[in-house]
Amino acid sequence: MSSAVIDVQGPLRKMPATPGPSVAYQLKLGDTRVPLNDLIGREIQLDFDGEIRCINCDRRTNKSFSQGYCYPCFKKLAACDTCIMSPERCHYHLGTCREPEWGETYCMTTHVVYLANSSGLKVGITRQNQVPTRWIDQGAVSALPMFEVATRQIAGLVEVACKAHVADKTNWRAMLKGDVKPVDLVAARDELRRLIADELQALRKEHGADAIREVDDSGLDLAYPVDTWPVKIATHNLDKTPQVFGRLEGIKGQYLILDTGVINIRKFTAYNVRLQVFDETPATQDLFSA
Structure with missing residues (x-):
């Protein structure tokens, strides 16, 4: 495997997205945002280090509730009440x-x-x-x-x-x-x-x-940056397999579409993840900002 040309880490957040001729996505890890559309066709790797911190109080938690909260915040915050659903x-x-x-x-x-x-x-x-x-x-x-x-x-x-x-x-x-x-x-x-x-x-x-x-x-009308649509849907789960590797083939909704399966980024909000992007080309230089 070639060396990583992008190597950043931080707690995952819902992917910011901007409408346009094709929806423009960023992967947000803490304060760092990595533009994703230009990375389609590249090999990427996501590594979850086992740490989850509540998006409200920053308490370390073994399990994420309601997409990123610890259990005490889940029980007390209005944003987690049943009327949200x-x-x-x-x-x-x-x-x-x-x-x-x-x-x-x-x-x-x-x-x-x-x-x-x-x-x-x-x-x-x-x-x-x-x-x-x-x-x-x-x-x-x-x-x-x-x-x-x-x-x-x-x-x-x-x-x-x-x-x-x-x-x-x-x-x-x-x-x-x-x-x-x-x-x-x-x-x-x-x-x-x-x-x-x-x-x-x-x-x-x-x-x-x-x-x-x-x-x-x-x-x-909305169009999404997808080179190859999956024929059969396989899913990645960071709780079961903390390392995800594959070629990024598209993005839709809050999903990354890889040649090895799809991953719902929003599901893993607050998970501390390292992103590596491989296959250096001029388009991958200076792509992310803090």
Whole structure:
């Protein structure tokens, strides 16, 4: 094996991504960011040294909870409450939020209910300022907003109404195979609005006419930097095999696609990892910054 031309380490974080003709990714290890798109075709190695530190308190933990937290933080932080996964169960209005100030910032703010095509048609919600990041993280090839909603809880209630007709989960294996069939999202949006008209009327009556506003944006198409799509999905797990090696063949969602398998970087948030990149070429010089 040739010597490494990039050799950095630090705690993994969710990959920052920027939309463009092809989504531009960085691998974030602590304060260091390594641009990844130019490394496609290179051999890379990830080594997990066994250390996991909570992304909130920096306490060392043997296990990561809710993508990067130690168990005490997992139990006390609002960001780890069950209503994060089930927003319709938000209980801020009952005065029982674990962290009311956090709830003001993240829940009592405008959310978007959207349709996306990642492994097929799905519905989802996200904070308005997380568009299009949320769509990229899910590997959507196209997405468009349906509603702007006053709070996270109301967005969750609209999503519940939509889930009677549309899936709310991504089939990540199908998403990574790259053969996602096109979906007419505008037509799907219009039909879904018709199907949930009664539920929308009831929610507006309860929460106010302006609590749910229709959005008619044209949406966004997204392309990902992938040279070779996997035919069969094999996964790398740093808990079981702390060293991952292979040729980087693409990036989609929060997954690195290697010729030896795929790895979900977000799953291993807070894991202390060493990245090495091999096969020196001019394009690999001065690629990372602290």
